[in-house]
Amino acid sequence: MQRFRYLPEVTTLKLNAGACVGCGMCEAVCPHTVFAVHERKARIVDLDGCMECGACAINCPAEAITVTPGVGCAGYIIQSWIKGKENAACGGPGCC
Ligand code: SF4
Numbered sequence: 498m499q500r501f502r503y504l505p506e507v508t509t510l511k512l513n514a515g516a517c518v519g520c521g522m523c524e525a526v527c528p529h530t531v532f533a534v535h536e537r538k539a540r541i542v543d544l545d546g547c548m549e550c551g552a553c554a555i556n557c558p559a560e561a562i563t564v565t566p567g568v569g570c571a572g573y574i575i576q577s578w579i580k581g582k583e584n585a586a587c588g589g590p591g592c593c
């Protein structure tokens with residue numbers, strides 16, 4: 498099966514490698530294997546695989562990751578039109 502791809506070079510994902518404490522949470526929670534942790538440092542190995550769900554940033558204890566959740570998620574965008582941004586979320590059956 499082909500790996501998930503998003504539009505190239507548009508994701509808002511950023512990693513501050515200097516702040517990373519190497520816990521591995523980003524690698525564990527990312528549904529698209531965007532991160533790899535090696536010798537207790539995370540690095541982005543597939544930037545264009547990121548669909549901006551926000552899970553890595555939420556779970557990073559060092560606040561080393563920033564991403565604007567939902568920018569790349571069509572489900573989130575549609576929900577934000579219908580429900581408003583404060584009630585929209587990326588996730589649920591069939592999302593991303
Ligand atoms: S979750 Fe944060 S601290 Fe942990 S490995 Fe990833 S970037 Fe580093």
Ligand code: SF4
Nearest residue numbers: 527547548550551553
């Ligand atoms: S925002 Fe989601 S898809 Fe993107 S790197 Fe983080 S966990 Fe992976």
